Amino acid sequence: MVAREADVIVVGAGLSGLAAARAVLDAGHEPLVVEADDRVGGRILTEDVDGVPLELGAQWIGDTHHRMEALAGELGVGIYDQFEDGETTYEFAGEVLRGEAFHAKYADELAGLERVLRELDRMAETVPVEAPWTAPRADEWDRITVGQWLDGQGLGPVARTLQEICTVGILAMPTVEVSLLCLLQNIAVCGVTAELLAESEGGAQTKRFVGGTSLIPQRLAETLGDRIVLNSPVLTIDHSADRVVVGCRGGFSAVGRQVIVALAPTLAGRIMYDPPLPGVRDQLTQRMPQASAHKSFVLYDEPFWRDEGLNAQLISEIGPARMSNDSCLPDASAGPGIILCFLEGESARVAGRWPAEQRAAALRDELGRHFGPRAAAPVRIVEGEWASRQWTRGCYNANTGPCGLIHFGSALSAPIGPIKWAATETANAWAGYMEGAVEAGRRAAAECLADL
Known part of the structure; x- marks a missing residue:
């Protein structure tokens, strides 16, 4: 021995x-x-594909992730901003709308969603990060699921589905499986819901590492x-x-x-x-x-969506990807164009187990609906699935x-x-x-x- x-x-x-x-x-x-x-x-894994680093695992840091920024500086790893310019596309109630049109059509429902987010922030303020079980209403909040609580908030159908998609984007688990206190603890340790959910300034996914995480x-x-x-x-x-x-x-x-x-x-x-x-x-x-997450990187010759005023972010109630974003390298003009599609929670458990070609076909169809015919004809798709990895058995967290x-x-x-x-x-x-x-x-x- x-x-x-x-x-x-x-x-x-x-x-x-x-x-x-x-x-x-x-x-x-x-x-x-x-x-x-x-x-x-x-749970950090960068795969080199023809010289392109693709983040099959952890990918971003946020504006308040000062430990990671300092560590990257110490280790000589550069940082660049996540691309955000352009409109997001939304697929709800049988149609795809760009951000401005979506917000105009569902203004009343989205106002309700904003009210719910502010209520979550208010509740999270009472949760001690080191001992959430001692919160004044811990017993009440830990006996119900996030899904149960959201169902009782009077949200319209589009707002309720949007909230589900965004929350699963954090937890990588359906909200019917997570206690309300657990979500509030997640919010408490990260600041406020805006820092968790936003990809723009102040959010948790605003910066990436040059050369790969x-x-x-x-x-x-x-x-x-x-x-x-x-x-x-x-x-x-x-x-x-x-x-x-x-x-x-x-x-x-x-x-x-x-x-x-x-x-x-x-x-x-x-x-x-x-x-x-x-x-x-x-x-x-x-x-x-462990939660359930599956990442699909869809590669093109160039990021054509940028010239069309889009940021490659989609939010869809149909899927199989419920969310996506622009995952190009710092110099996107040199190519390739990369859209990262997220399958999280139930989507990862169901579509993540389809045959690879069935999943690829569904992703091509979905991207075509959101970003046009060019999006439906990628050069290749590279996937990262975590539940089957022997020493991880899931992502992002528990x-x-x-x-x-x-x-x-x-x-x-x-x-x-x-x-x-x-x-x-x-x-x-x-x-x-x-x-x-x-x-x-x-x-x-x-x-x-x-x-x-």
Whole structure:
């Protein structure tokens, strides 16, 4: 059996685990990162297609993602603005309308939607980000789903569907599966609904990385050198007050004084712990499934939609993609034109399992309805599906259903002796995003350092 020793063992070489390891190293202690996959990055994955970096995983940061901006600057990774100029197209009630016409036709319904968003903001202000289960109305809000609450807000049919599409765009789960308190926590850790939902100034998807998002974890890994061990799925964690032994498939083991489990909660729950974890922690991981997301990059010779006053953003009640955007490189004039289509939640579960050609045909038809005949004849389509990836099993993050937070939420990030928890789901700022992954990793590292 091969064994290595370090002060802190980090399970998972995603962004959160790498950020944790780097913080431990910067503090003068030795980390060792153990990763199941054959690469670093976790839910960040850039695929090179004929020299074009396509973000099959995490892609954007927002204007308030200061940790990620600083990290990119430190690692020498450039940042550029997401293209937003032009109108969005909407497909509702059997017709496709450009933004101005859509807003004029459904002005009354959209006013109702704005009222609901402001109410969500007001409610989220009462939710403590570190302990949402202590909110004054936590018991009431965690016993109903987001869908139930939205159904009671008096929205018109178009506004209700639009709200569903946009909310699923954040959660990647149908609103009937997520508790209202869980959504309010998502809003609380990210600011307000405008920051979550908007792609323009102030939103969560306003900037991208030159050369691909994977440059961030790859260059972060380079600063750790040989302190990363790949192809080593963790099977067991034996722990006592001041010692941990992490056992991996293939006989490799890592011995340390502290361990950070930087995995999505449901994956962390598949490790065998000795002694076993408290029941509340295991019950929590049983109630935080990975969400469902499928990305389809549709490539053209050029971004023709820009000359037609469109931003390549669609919102459709028909699908299979419910949303899309312009995903071109910084110099779009050199080509190619790229439209990214999102299949999230139920769309990912249903259309994501169709034969590839059936899905491609449906996407071509949909894009043609929104952006014209040229959009229906792409050069190629490149897809990224996450539920089947062995060491991820879904994206973007995990959310709880009714009673998940009030009964089990306190176990999400609470240390258990030498075991500390990271991953973006445990973040107190921008949970579910790369910004949250960095925040959570650094928090877990600080907890370890305090105990060393």
